[in-house]
Amino acid sequence: MVQVLVDAIALGSLYALVALAIGLVFGVMRLVNFAQADYITIGAYALVVPTASVTPPLLLGALPAALMIGGVLFVVVVLALLTERIAFRPLRNSNPSTLLISSFAVSYFLQNLVMLIHTGRPKSVGIGQSLANAVEIGGVRVPGVQLLTVGVTAGLLVALVLFLKKTPLGIQMRAAAENFQMARLLGMPANRVIALAFAISGLLGGVVSLLLTIQTGTLDLRMGLMPVVYGFFATVIGGMGSLPGAALGGFLVGVASVLLQTYLPVDLRPFRDAGVFTLVILILLVRPQGLIVTSAAKERV
Template sequence: MNFALQTAIDALSVGSIYALSALGIGLLFGIMRLINFAQSEFVTIGIYILMLSAGVWFPLAALAAICVVVVLALVVERMAFRPIRTADPATLLVTSFAVSYLLQYSLVLIFGARPIGLDILPELARPIVMGSVRVPRIDIATIGATIVLLSAFALFLRKTRIGIEMRAAAVDFRMARLLGIRANRVIAVAFAMSGLLAAVVAILFAARTGVAAPTIGLELALVGFVATVIGGMGSLVGAVFGGLAVGVVTVLLQAFLPPELRAYREAFVYIVVIAVLVLRPQGLFRGAAARERV
């Protein structure tokens, strides 16, 4: 019973981080049909901002990370993606890779390629003891922050004007524009929200790992992309559930695989992913059927 509870909390914690990563990627794909691999660098830069803010009151350091990443996302949208918005998907994809590598190697030039240790809220590493179960506070904080953020995100999309415009744009952007929705504003808000999600992931991941490295966000972006595909391209609900599913499978495999096979855990995860896609090529949830981009 105690082992099951411990495993369930670990699975929800890891799945929560993956869900937020997938949501940031799925949000942009839903509106622009763009797979933004630079999302990984948004996370990485958020972690480096936290490192540079060491010694500062944590809420201010977290706010600084969020502001920098959101502004960076808006700059990337304005400088890199807006001029080629009507280009073919291959051009958008290549641009996404180019921005990702530009940001990554800029970090290498500034900070070097070696990982750097950082200590974000060390008290979160202390466990909460419930009988014989020891739950790290970072797991509770991660699950709680994800629930709050996803709830706020859902309310934003359903109750605000710009949120409703974003939902309409994700279904049929051409019709939405004919009805008076401003493309530049909707896409800029989508990039800003993806930056916000990346910054929150950076804070949670930095508190969990205590490491800053130029490629640290790459795994999260890759898992986020896989989770988006599993959930259903274009479906935000699917992206969240896909992220949770990947996190749960990862932790369960770590817990139940024989010790000699745990080094190959990721291979087993992707076997499960392939099996899901063979059974449901469209993903767990159907996204918007519209293929048009802006």
């Protein structure tokens, strides 16, 4: 049981990071950015040389660890800022449906861009192999990558809380999430705050892409899709616009997924995702506004 809980917390940590990235952008822009999945994918593909080989030579992945991490995060943050500036800023005053369609268009464009450069074949890549070794803690063997995932998530959560509460830009971002129009009337630099939200979402996407690549050792065009789907569900469960709710929802979805995978009968395990989605529906039927409600969940005037 302890081993299962460790697995659940590690997976929930990954979903919490994705949910936070989605929740940040939604909080200030009312945009559910489904291109977040492609930020994760492109961050992972930045590790390798663009060839058709199944096991391509490493590019950023061949650098020392600090430079490799910095390179991947830089690529994804720049990509997030470019999509905000080119695709979303000109449509900022449009209705939410237009912004949502724009996010799908950006996603399809980025998917086809990766396919054009890297082809559609999955690639094998080996980074962080030493993290696959298990560490024994109190009789429970925990893979190093799970400890890394939980530790990184905890550190990023603390850093994000401190940023939002202690820095001027963080306070402006919280004000924008509460009432965007009023914050603008009081002098908040809208372009800077929204660009910062996208930059942070890109940073979180880069972290997720590195963790996923270390865990799976495989690059695929849709590797970011399911984490973002689960992250979106986590955001809805936690309460749209609530960052604590997004993190809580991520952990709940991760725990539910692992428990279903472990305790369902063998014949039903392929339907684990359906079980998670059913749980999401049940929670929303009981509490449609989410577990933690803020004024960010209300329509702006």
